[in-house]
Amino acid sequence: MALHCPLFNKNNLLLTLRRYSSAVSNMEQTILLPSLLRDVPSDELDCEAAEETCRDLYSNYVMLKSIRNTVESSLVPLDDHNTKNNAALNKIAEPLLDTDPEALFRFHLRGLFSVMSDLTKKTQNLTDKYMDIIGVAN
Amino acid sequence: MALHCPLFNKNNLLLTLRRYSSAVSNMEQTILLPSLLRDVPSDELDCEAAEETCRDLYSNYVMLKSIRNTVESSLVPLDDHNTKNNAALNKIAEPLLDTDPEALFRFHLRGLFSVMSDLTKKTQNLTDKYMDIIGVAN
Numbered sequence: 178m179a180l181h182c183p184l185f186n187k188n189n190l191l192l193t194l195r196r197y198s199s200a201v202s203n204m205e206q207t208i209l210l211p212s213l214l215r216d217v218p219s220d221e222l223d224c225e226a227a228e229e230t231c232r233d234l235y236s237n238y239v240m241l242k243s244i245r246n247t248v249e250s251s252l253v254p255l256d257d258h259n260t261k262n263n264a265a266l267n268k269i270a271e272p273l274l275d276t277d278p279e280a281l282f283r284f285h286l287r288g289l290f291s292v293m294s295d296l297t298k299k300t301q302n303l304t305d306k307y308m309d310i311i312g313v314a315n
Numbered sequence: 316m317a318l319h320c321p322l323f324n325k326n327n328l329l330l331t332l333r334r335y336s337s338a339v340s341n342m343e344q345t346i347l348l349p350s351l352l353r354d355v356p357s358d359e360l361d362c363e364a365a366e367e368t369c370r371d372l373y374s375n376y377v378m379l380k381s382i383r384n385t386v387e388s389s390l391v392p393l394d395d396h397n398t399k400n401n402a403a404l405n406k407i408a409e410p411l412l413d414t415d416p417e418a419l420f421r422f423h424l425r426g427l428f429s430v431m432s433d434l435t436k437k438t439q440n441l442t443d444k445y446m447d448i449i450g451v452a453n
Contacts, residue, residue: 188391240417247420253326253428254421266422269410273426276404278437279378281430282385283392284404288411288423290391296416 193293200300201245208307241300331431338438339383346445379438
């Protein structure tokens with residue numbers, strides 16, 4: 178039974194959202210001086226592809242908190258600003274409109290789960306990096 | 316305040332998931348003889364693009380119930396069968412990996428919200444169609 182219980186399953190979306198929220202709370206409680214993250218370059222691989230969003234660890238910190246607020250309110254930002262990335266995403270998404278709704282549902286469910294798992298790791302890495310900066314061993 | 320309260324906001328993801336779940340419960344309670352839906356063609360526009368998934372209203376009925384089960388468990392199907400649609404979606408999704416995680420998060424959140432709203436309408440239309448078939452006025 179335990180294997181099928183949503184609360185104990187690794188692939189549970191709601192649990193993944195809650196796990197992200199806790200990771201951000203932990204980050205906030207640990208990072209007492211966020212300004213120490215300013216101008217510290219992010220060395221993550223994905224930064225190469227999206228330079229404008231991860232110039233330094235401080236902007237990552239702000240982004241992770243902003244996403245947490247959206248997750249906790251569960252409000253969907255329908256009037257997104259038309260940034261370069263959004264325009265690119267909308268172009269990619271065009272053929273999705275012709276897809277059957279069940280496949281589309283699974284695609285977005287998996288996608289949301291996957292990006293939340295990545296963001297949780299990113300939050301934990303940022304927290305660890307701050308500990309390094311202030312010279313506290315993990 | 317009411318405008319910002321998640322419970323009363325139209326764009327709330329969790330509320331949209333719950334609304335879908337209720338629509339499917341209502342469909343199940345109304346459609347006492349699902350077999351009457353067999354061989355009744357679905358006249359929805361999206362069927363043209365995805366013939367294999369909506370051959371008749373009965374297959375739509377089964378699909379809507381199956382999605383409801385996934386929604387209620389909130390378990391993410393990671394080991395999806397590699398159908399033609401999934402392969403096509405994965406191909407579309409490749410460039411997404413290079414996108415910054417905040418844009419990707421918003422893309423999947425909006426996508427899930429949008430597909431759930433469409434599926435809720437589809438569920439209500441199917442329920443109405445059944446009422447027409449058995450000759451009960453809505």
